[in-house]
Amino acid sequence: MSTGEFDIIVIGAGVAGGVFAASQPSGTRILVIERDLTEPDRIIGELMQPGGIQALTQMGLGHLLEGIDAQEVNGYNLIKGNERFTIHYDEVQKGIKGIGLRNGKFLTNIRQELAKRENITVVQGNVTQILEKDNTVIGVNYTQEDGTSVSQYAKLTIVCDGPMSVLRDKLSKVNKQVTSYFMGLVMKDLELEFPSYGHMIVTGDFPILVYPIHTNAYRILIDYPGGKAPKMGKESIERLKESVVKVLPQEMIASFLKALEEDQLKVMPNHAMKNQAFRMKGAVLLGDSLNMRHPLTGGGMTATFSDILCLNEQLAGIDFRDETKLENAVNAYYNSRGKNVETINILANALYRVFTDDELKEACFEYLQKGGEQATGPLSILSGINRNKQFLLKHFFKVAMQHPIHFITKPAKQIRLYKNASRIIRPILKDEGVSAMI
Ligand SMILES: Cc1cc2nc3c(=O)[nH]c(=O)nc-3n(C[C@H](O)[C@H](O)[C@H](O)COP(=O)(O)OP(=O)(O)OC[C@H]3O[C@@H](n4cnc5c(N)ncnc54)[C@H](O)[C@@H]3O)c2cc1C
Structure with missing residues (x-):
């Protein structure tokens, strides 16, 4: 397709931009601008919840999700010291599964899909500026590989430049907060009792996740609490080794020690960022440039796909030349997306905080360990299958109140x-615009 007038410009061919573009009707003329089209090797977006697979x-x-040696994930194995138990997705809804994959391979599949579409043009370029006229976004400036600058115009610009977005500040109030860091390695030759499960290890002061991403390879993500990045010097790595070995299952x-020797430790900040988008004509934010939550529950891609479904519903059949209809569609997306993602956001941010409080962590582990509704209820929310916030809040408070008798026998603790x-x-609900009688 030759360049010229486009209906939509998509900034960033990552998880959000790539899937959004691929999901558009064949009559919509789209320009996708991605600053680096080579396959990335990164530790983000590697566990997709069943709700994300359903949306895709x-x-x-x-x-x-095919042809990339992705691995089935059937639920979670929770580990705290010598105690462990397993919760199965299948008990939430028959037949549902999650999937573990390499994010770079998934992105390559997405980008190959875009290349096949006649209505989509993909270019490599770094978007440097969002262009506006009379308070309406009309296009972008981007720099090509050879350093030349190009301007392109469209009726709608979708800004999906990811967690480190530098373009979002034009379209939203930025309230990004680093809650912790994830340090990641690939572990090989693991012999696990539940190989096709995510493992959530909450033995120490910091949670650890382990899940399969391809044949004979497991991602380990180690949380490093606080807003300061971990140091990567020799001594710091030694300290990390000691603290992780203390809490890792035998x-x-x-495999962890071998990975520490052979693999390169990657570090990524974990953000919380509520949606505070301005309603600017001609543009819309999508993916991590709009909204972020702690990645402990692997909910980012599921939330992003829910947003894409919501935006697509509003854009369906639209005439892109009709500015008023386009503006209404974008507003309707911003107004209605919350109900699809609030449970994912609330659970991710709340569960991370629960795991940093010893008593609440203990209570949460005990609650889930009981099985039945106590396990499948929270898992239905985590998996993105159930988006009922009252149901989530019921379970959240039942964790803290599971022994009403303790109000008499252990009142101070209770x-x-x-x-x-x-x-x-409370603050998490406030961020989501949810009022609760608590
Ligand atoms: C440590 C960590 C682990 C995570 N694990 C999971 C998980 O297991 N499961 C899950 O569902 N979610 C997970 N997430 C969240 C998930 O990765 C994100 O929600 C998802 O990737 C968001 O997609 P995105 O398109 O907004 O960003 P990205 O996928 O990062 O895409 C942004 C794209 O924009 C491009 N770009 C940036 N700036 C420009 C520019 N100026 N011009 C042109 N292109 C540009 C980038 O090159 C990139 O390709 C994790 C997050 C973190 C931090």
Whole structure:
């Protein structure tokens, strides 16, 4: 397709921009500008929840998960010291599964899909500026590989430049907060009792995740709490080694030590950022440039795909020349997206905080370990299958109040549990614009 007038410009061919472009009707003329089209090797977006797979399938793009040696994930194995138990997705809804994959391979599949579409033009370029006229976004400036600058125009610009977005500040109030860092390695030759499960290890002061991403390879993500990046000097790595070995299950230690020797430790900040988009004509934010939550629950891609479904519903059948209809569609997207993503955001941010409070962590582990509704209820939310916030809040408070008798036998501890649970959840609910009677 030759360049010229486009209906839509998409900034960034990552998870959000790539899937959004691929999900558009064949009559929509789209320009996708991605600053680096080579396959990335990164530690983000590697565990897709069943709700994310369902959304991708609903868009007719389920095949993008094929041919990349992705691994089935059937639920979670929770580990705290010598105690462990397993929760299965299948008990939430028969037949659902998650998937573990290499994010770079998934992106390559997405980009190959874009290359096949006649209505989509993909260029490599770094978008440097969002162009506006009379308070309306009309296009972008980008720099090509050879350093030349190009301007392109469209009726709608979708800004999906990811977690480190530098373009979002024109379209939203930026309230980005680093809650912790994830340090990642690939572990090989692991012999696990539940190989096709995510493992959430909450033995120490910092959670650790382990899940399969391709044959004989497991991602380990180690949380480093606080807003300061971990140091990567020799001594710091030694300290990290000691602290992780202390809390890692025995069967993972040899693989972890080998990975520390052979693989390059990658570090990424974990953000919380609520949606505070301005309503600017001609542009819309999507993906991590709009909204972020802690990645502990692997909810980012599921939230992004829910947003794409929501935006697509509003854009369906639209005449891109009709500025008023376009503006209304974007407004309707911003107004209605919340109900699809709030449970994902609330659970991710709340669970991370729960795991940093010893008493609440203990209570949460005990609650989930009971099985039945206590396990499948929270998992239905985490998997992105159930988006009912009242249901989520019911389970959240039941964790803290599971032994009402403790109000009599251990009143100080019980009141502390309740107070701490409330202290955690209140600001998170406020960020999501949810009012709760607590
Ligand atoms: C440590 C970590 C682990 C995570 N793990 C999971 C997980 O297991 N499961 C899950 O569902 N979610 C996970 N997430 C969240 C998930 O990765 C994101 O929600 C998702 O990748 C967001 O997609 P995006 O398109 O907004 O950003 P990205 O996928 O990062 O895409 C942004 C794209 O924009 C391009 N770009 C940036 N600036 C420009 C520019 N100026 N011009 C042109 N192109 C540009 C970039 O090169 C990139 O390709 C994790 C996040 C973190 C931090």
